[in-house]
Each structure stands twice: as C-alpha cells, then as structure tokens.
Amino acid sequence: MRAPLLACLFFLALRPFAAAANTPDALAAIERNARNAHSDAVYIESGRGVLLRIAPAAGEDRIHLMSATKSVVALAIGLLLDDGKLASIDEPVSTVYPEWRQGRKRDITIRMLMDHTSGLQNAANAGVELEGAPDLVKLALAAEVSSDPGTTFAYNNKATNLLPDIVQRLAGKPLDVYLDERLFKPLGITAHAWMKDQAGTPMGMAGLSLSAVDLAAIGRLMLDGGVTPGGKRLLSERSVALMTAESARSPDVGLLWWRIPAWEHYRLKAGAATLLSARSMDAVMLDALLAADGQVFDSKLALISFLAERLGPSWPQRYAAEITGRGLKLGDIFDIDRGPVAAYAANGYLGQHLVIVPDKGVVAVRQIQRRESHSAPLDDYAAFPMDVLRLAETL
Incomplete structure (x- = not known):
C-alpha cells in the first residue's frame, strides 16, 4: 500500500486508442502484456462469455486487492442506503460520531469520505502511519482537518478507514459479515478474506482478498445495474449510479470508483513555474516538471x-x-483535456485492476501477488485499462 496515490495515477493511465484489427489480436496483446508483467491472474468476459483467463497457481487464487478494496467497501454504503439504514450519503459523519459535532469536522459528510474531499490530514504514503496502526478508526477520528471539508480532492486512505466502522454501527454487524450476507453469498463468492486492525475492525483502505473470477462477479453486478445473472436484485439502480457519478471536485472519481476517460492530453500550464517556485519546490522535482514545457503527453502513464x-x-x-x-x-x-468516460474501475497498488466497459458489456480483471521482486512500473501493468478499451472496441 506504499504511495497509493502514485499507484492510482498509474492505474488511470490512458491514451487515445485505435481499435485493434480484430478481437483475437487484442486478446493476444493483453495476454502477452499480462505475462510480461508477471500477472498472476487475468479474467476477461463479455456477453460472448469468457474471452481470456490466466489462472494463478493452485491454492493462490485469492489475491489481495489492495486499494481496490475501497470500491467494494463503497458497495456496503450503497446497501445501507437500500436497506434504509442510512438516509443519505450527505449525512454528516457526526451523526455516527457525536464527538465530531464541533469545528470543521461537523461539516464532513459520508460522501466526502468516499470522494476524497473530507479534508482530513493524511500522509501520502499509507505505510508511514497506517500500516500496523492498532486502531485505524481511532486514528482517523483523531486526525486534524487540513483543508475545508468538501473543497479539495486529495486521495485519502485514512478517511476511508472510518467507513467499515460506520457500516458496523448502522448495520449492527461487522462490514465483512454484512457484505458476506448481502453481497458475497448471493453472488456465489465463498472464498474471501479481510485483513483487520488490532481492534478487530476490517480495513477500509485495503485488506480484501478475492479471486479474479469473484472480483469479476462484482464487476458484472455493477455492469448489470445491481442485478445478478440469475435476476436477483442486490443493489438498487440508484446506488449503482451513485458509485460512478462524477465527483464535484474531480472528474477522475465517483464514490471510491474510478472513472476512465477514452483519452487524455497533458500540457504544462503557462504559470506552472511561478506556482511551483511559490511552493518552494525541490530543485530536482522543479527541473523535472519544467522539462515538460512545450510537450504534449497523451496519457498519465506517459x-x-x-x-x-x-x-x-x-x-x-x-x-x-x-x-x-x-x-x-x-x-x-x-x-488536462479529457475525452468522454468510457469505463469504470477499481484499482489497487501493484496493479490490481477491475475494469468495466458498460457500452461493450466487458468486465476485465488483472491481479498480481505482492513480492519483493516486483519491478515497477513494468509489473504494475498500468496500460491494462487501455488494453481493455482497445479490446472492447473490437467487440
């Protein structure tokens, strides 16, 4: 979970794409790139059925989703809405934690925890203060507010760790139990594990382990508007739509789900040098940024x-x-110039990807185990969403 925001920048890397000559070529490219990136599991399906599957070694099918866990946690909030246990995601968090009914914390809503605009103080690298913390909920509750709630997008692991406890308080049962009953079992997901802090609370920022097939089942549920392949409704259309609706502060995100544009262009702002100098930017970083002047980058990855x-x-x-x-x-x-949103994604550190392409009915998963030998950016397979979009264009 080190440098999670940087991982998310990689995961959202896209550039304008042209349709591959045909579906077999596009699938072959994904398989080749996935194997070159030492992927442990790849699973891609569409209305045609399973298009590609790379299976992990026997007994290693459950893989830690890292920050893609957040997207599953978001579905628990949707279930609370559907069950009438939460009136609105715009409810103040202080309705659950009365100690927040003062200062700027009284203005933080559940929506802000989910679209990274809470303003809670947060270290960019989760490993600095969160990994190994005995009680992640208490740590988040005690955090200072570094910006006015609702005003600034800032990827925040600490804030998302409040969500499992909010679910437990409103649902009357732990997050992992609630999701097992309301989501996992109805989808046929029986093999899963969830890391917990020392206080026994499931983590919100990461911690869930699923197989590629089971993660794809969650993607298919989202694609089908909250209805299982058997026709049972698990999530309301309203809750599904909430997950991927554009945040007021960033077009990149919904509610702990990423919004993938068809293309992006990046050009250094005319006043960037002045802005960065005013922030006392490190000279090495300043030189690297200013070296981009006059260039156009066609993806975040580039x-x-x-x-x-x-x-x-x-x-x-x-x-x-x-x-x-x-x-x-x-x-x-x-x-930044952006094309229309073409896909939605749950992404995690090291290159955990769940990509949903609604217009083409495609659900794609790529997973990789955490190893000391992991070599970034190659093993992150940051281009996986782009490769999936190229495949989708051939269908």
Missing part, C-alpha cells in the same frame, strides 16, 4: 514515466513529498 526517468529510482518518494505532500495535484500543474 507523463509519470517522463518524470520518473528524470527523478531516478527514488521518484515515488520524491513525488509523494513534493507533489501530493504539498497538496498539489496534476491538474494544478498541467492543463
């Missing part, structure tokens, strides 16, 4: 790769300190 090449092996730590650590995002530094 832009981040450009920066990584200039910053060297320690680029993730430098990026976390100098960009996200200063409250900046790419949109502050680069002009």
Whole structure:
C-alpha cells in the first residue's frame, strides 16, 4: 500500500486508442502484456462469455486487492442506503460520531469520505502511519482537518478507514459479515478474506482478498445495474449510479470508483513555474516538471514515466513529498483535456485492476501477488485499462 496515490495515477493511465484489427489480436496483446508483467491472474468476459483467463497457481487464487478494496467497501454504503439504514450519503459523519459535532469536522459528510474531499490530514504514503496502526478508526477520528471539508480532492486512505466502522454501527454487524450476507453469498463468492486492525475492525483502505473470477462477479453486478445473472436484485439502480457519478471536485472519481476517460492530453500550464517556485519546490522535482514545457503527453502513464526517468529510482518518494505532500495535484500543474468516460474501475497498488466497459458489456480483471521482486512500473501493468478499451472496441 506504499504511495497509493502514485499507484492510482498509474492505474488511470490512458491514451487515445485505435481499435485493434480484430478481437483475437487484442486478446493476444493483453495476454502477452499480462505475462510480461508477471500477472498472476487475468479474467476477461463479455456477453460472448469468457474471452481470456490466466489462472494463478493452485491454492493462490485469492489475491489481495489492495486499494481496490475501497470500491467494494463503497458497495456496503450503497446497501445501507437500500436497506434504509442510512438516509443519505450527505449525512454528516457526526451523526455516527457525536464527538465530531464541533469545528470543521461537523461539516464532513459520508460522501466526502468516499470522494476524497473530507479534508482530513493524511500522509501520502499509507505505510508511514497506517500500516500496523492498532486502531485505524481511532486514528482517523483523531486526525486534524487540513483543508475545508468538501473543497479539495486529495486521495485519502485514512478517511476511508472510518467507513467499515460506520457500516458496523448502522448495520449492527461487522462490514465483512454484512457484505458476506448481502453481497458475497448471493453472488456465489465463498472464498474471501479481510485483513483487520488490532481492534478487530476490517480495513477500509485495503485488506480484501478475492479471486479474479469473484472480483469479476462484482464487476458484472455493477455492469448489470445491481442485478445478478440469475435476476436477483442486490443493489438498487440508484446506488449503482451513485458509485460512478462524477465527483464535484474531480472528474477522475465517483464514490471510491474510478472513472476512465477514452483519452487524455497533458500540457504544462503557462504559470506552472511561478506556482511551483511559490511552493518552494525541490530543485530536482522543479527541473523535472519544467522539462515538460512545450510537450504534449497523451496519457498519465506517459507523463509519470517522463518524470520518473528524470527523478531516478527514488521518484515515488520524491513525488509523494513534493507533489501530493504539498497538496498539489496534476491538474494544478498541467492543463488536462479529457475525452468522454468510457469505463469504470477499481484499482489497487501493484496493479490490481477491475475494469468495466458498460457500452461493450466487458468486465476485465488483472491481479498480481505482492513480492519483493516486483519491478515497477513494468509489473504494475498500468496500460491494462487501455488494453481493455482497445479490446472492447473490437467487440
């Protein structure tokens, strides 16, 4: 879970795509790229059935979803709405935690926990203060507010760790039990595991392990508007739509689900040098950013790769300190042109991907185990969403 925001930047990497010559070519490209990236599991299906499957080694089918866990946690909030246990995602969090009925925390809503606009203080690298913390809920409740709630998008692991406890308080049972009863078992998902903190609360920022096939079942549920292949409704259409509706502060996100555009273009802003100098940007990072002047990058992957090449092996730590650590995002530094939203995704560190292409009925999963030998960015397979979109265009 190190540098989760950087991972998400990689996962959202897309560039304009042309349709592959045919479906077999597109599938062959995905299989080749997946194997080159040491993928443990790949599963792709459409209305035609299973298009591609790379199965993991026997007994290793459950893989940690990392931050893709957040997207599943979001579905629990949707279930609370459907069950009448939560009136609205715009309810103040203080209705659950009365100690927040003061100061700026009184303005934080459940929606803000889910679209990364809560304003809670948060370290860019989750490993700094969250991994190994004995009680993640208490840690989040005690956090200071670093920006006015609802005003700024800032990817926030700490805030999402409140959601499992909110589910438990409103549903009357732990998050993992609630989802097992209301979502997993009806979908036929029987083999799953959820990491918990020392207080016994399931993690919200990460922690769920599923097989590729089971993760795809969740994707298919989203694709089909909350209805199982057998015709049973598990989520209302309203709740499904909420998950992927554009956030007021970032076009990239819904409610813990990512929105994937068909294409993006990045150009350094005319006033970027002035902005970065005013923030006392590290000279090495400043030089790397300003070297982009005059260039057009056709994906986040291309832009981040450009920066990584200039910053060297320690680029993730430098990026976390100098960009996200200063409250900046790419949109502050680069002009961004985006195409229409073409897919939705749940993504996680190391290259865990669930991609849903609604118009083409495609659900695609790529997973990789955590290993010391992991080599980023190759093993992250950041281009997987783009490859899936190329495949979808052939169907």
